[in-house]
Each structure stands twice: as C-alpha cells, then as structure tokens.
Amino acid sequence: MVNVHVYITLKEGVLDPQGKAVQHSLTALGYEGVEEVKVGKWIKLEVAEGSDLDARIESMCEQLLANPVIENYTYQVEREAQV
Amino acid sequence: MKAAVIVFPGSNCDRDMAHALQDFTDVKTVDLIPHTAESVDRYDAIFLPGGFSYGDYLRSGAIARFAPVMESVVSEAKKGKTVVGICNGFQILLEAGLLPGAMKRNTNLKYICRTVNVKVENSGTRFTSDYEEGEVLRIPIAHGDGNYECDEQTYETLKMNHRIVFSYESDVNGSTGRIAGITNEAGNVLGMMPHPERAMETLLGSEDGRGLFTSVYHHWRDTHVVTT
Numbered sequence: 360m361v362n363v364h365v366y367i368t369l370k371e372g373v374l375d376p377q378g379k380a381v382q383h384s385l386t387a388l389g390y391e392g393v394e395e396v397k398v399g400k401w402i403k404l405e406v407a408e409g410s411d412l413d414a415r416i417e418s419m420c421e422q423l424l425a426n427p428v429i430e431n432y433t434y435q436v437e438r439e440a441q442v
Numbered sequence: 443m444k445a446a447v448i449v450f451p452g453s454n455c456d457r458d459m460a461h462a463l464q465d466f467t468d469v470k471t472v473d474l475i476p477h478t479a480e481s482v483d484r485y486d487a488i489f490l491p492g493g494f495s496y497g498d499y500l501r502s503g504a505i506a507r508f509a510p511v512m513e514s515v516v517s518e519a520k521k522g523k524t525v526v527g528i529c530n531g532f533q534i535l536l537e538a539g540l541l542p543g544a545m546k547r548n549t550n551l552k553y554i555c556r557t558v559n560v561k562v563e564n565s566g567t568r569f570t571s572d573y574e575e576g577e578v579l580r581i582p583i584a585h586g587d588g589n590y591e592c593d594e595q596t597y598e599t600l601k602m603n604h605r606i607v608f609s610y611e612s613d614v615n616g617s618t619g620r621i622a623g624i625t626n627e628a629g630n631v632l633g634m635m636p637h638p639e640r641a642m643e644t645l646l647g648s649e650d651g652r653g654l655f656t657s658v659y660h661h662w663r664d665t666h667v668v669t670t
Binding site for chain 1: 500501505536537542543544547548549589591592
C-alpha cells in the first residue's frame with residue numbers, strides 16, 4: 360500500500376470566495392503582504408501499489424475527487440522507505 | 443403523465459415536490475423513487491429534489507451523481523424526457539454533466555435562506571410556458587453553494603440560445619450573469635436553484651412556483667394527449 364495525497368484547488372481565474380475571505384481576515388489581523396490565499400482540499404488515499412497507479416489516481420480525480428469544470432488537482436505518492 | 447421524484451439519502455424537498463405535482467397539476471401518478479432504483483424509464487418526467495444528498499460531502503451532488511438510479515436518469519434525459527433538478531437536484535445535474543458549469547460557495551460564504559425575486563428570462567420552454575416573459579416571481583432560495591460558475595464561452599452559448607431560463611433580479615450569491623436556472627441544449631433538462639415547490643400557497647408566502655409544474659404538465663398534455 361502507498362499513501363497518495365491529492366490536493367484540489369479552484370482553477371486559475373476562478374474567483375475563490377473562501378480564499379478571499381481568509382485573505383481579508385489575515386490582513387485585518389495585521390499580517391501584511393499576504394497577496395493571495397487559496398482554499399482547497401486535501402484528500403489522503405491509501406491504495407494498492409501497481410504499475411497503473413498514476414492512471415488509477417488520475418481516473419479517480421477526474422471522475423469523482425475533483426470537478427474538472429472549476430477545479431485542478433495535483434497529487435503526491437508517498438512511499439515508505441525500504442528498510 | 444407519470445412523474446418520478448427521486449429520493450437520495452439526505453433529500454429533504456421530495457415530499458414538497460410530490461405535493462406540488464400531485465395537488466396543483468393533473469399529473470396522474472407521482473411516485474417517490476429511491477436512489478437505489480434501477481430504472482425510471484416508465485416515467486414521463488423525472489424530478490430531482492433539493493436537500494443535502496450524501497451530506498453534500500466532497501462537493502454538492504458529487505456523490506449522488508453516482509447513485510444507481512442516475513444511470514437511468516441520464517439515459518432518459520438523453521432520450522428527451524423532461525428532467526427537472528431543483529437546488530441540490532440542479533447541483534446533481536451539473537455533476538452528472540447533463541447541464542454545463544459548476545457551483546461554488548456563495549460569495550458571502552453564507553447559507554442564504556430567503557425569498558428572492560426571480561425573473562423569467564425565457565417563457566418559451568416546457569418549464570415556463572405558463573409564465574410571461576420577463577415576469578418577476580417571488581421564490582425562496584435556500585443554499586450555500588449556489589454561485590454558478592462557467593467559462594465565458596459557455597456563458598455566451600447559454601445566453602445566445604436563451605438557455606438562461608431564470609435569473610436573480612439582483613445579485614444574491616455571486617452567480618455568473620445572475621443565473622438562477624438553465625436548460626440543456628435540447629431544452630428538456632432544467633436546473634434551477636430557487637425552490638418553486640416551496641412557493642405553492644399564498645398563505646405560505648407565494649404561489650409563484652405553481653407555473654413551473656403546470657407548464658411541465660401542459661407540455662406533456664399537449665404532446666401526448668390527442669383531443670378530438
């Protein structure tokens with residue numbers, strides 16, 4: 360099994376109401392220089408290893424985890440170091 | 443006319459929808475159909491109600507769109523049957539790809555529950571023929587994710603083909619073009635965020651929602667019932 364971390368964010372150019380609200384809050388709290396905030400999702404999957412791993416993850420993202428109309432996704436595969 | 447109202451786990455407007463159809467039109471049969479049903483092909487019109495299917499987990503409508511019954515809903519929609527999705531039903535139709543675009547969180551990040559002015563942008567559809575073009579309806583909205591988003595090209599296509607059927611009179615949730623309801627290209631699938639099924643009785647605030655259900659019924663009658 361490997362851990363897969365999927366990150367889902369709104370596409371560039373799609374206004375992110377949550378990100379905007381967080382940015383305003385940070386500015387109001389006195390944190391200067393916060394130019395942009397994006398709020399997204401992190402989904403951790405534990406999946407079986409295999410040569411088709413990338414294809415499977417991409418298919419999961421396209422079909423269910425992300426909405427390709429407004430969202431982008433990236434993922435990282437975390438393999439435990441061999442002892 | 444036989445109507446199906448699909449009940450997903452977490453739907454909460456299914457009874458209101460059935461009541462609107464049963465008591466305000468001459469629809470012969472209205473059945474509540476569970477999300478596990480295999481087929482809805484014996485129905486003339488299919489209604490996807492509001493609510494919080496599957497707890498709105500992941501994204502509103504994202505999981506409901508894979509409910510067993512949806513395969514049949516999609517194939518009936520492609521055959522040209524009338525399909526109406528209201529609120530969460532609209533979100534499910536977007537996720538299922540029967541309508542273009544997607545929903546984002548309302549601009550003010552709040553769940554908005556109040557009656558708003560909804561303008562009939564196109565009275566030439568099977569959903570709005572009992573309304574006047576440009577008529578302003580008082581219909582409740584109740585949603586957190588009603589901020590309709592689509593790319594510019596999709597928006598232009600919707601506009602050009604009069605597929606924006608309902609719009610908010612003023613901006614309530616950040617929707618592109620103040621869109622409140624759209625149809626598919628063929629004109630047999632409607633998705634809308636406002637709740638006409640909650641606007642059926644003057645005593646309860648408004649009866650402006652009735653026209654939607656009577657329009658659907660009249661469309662069916664005019665295309666299926668031969669009068670001599």
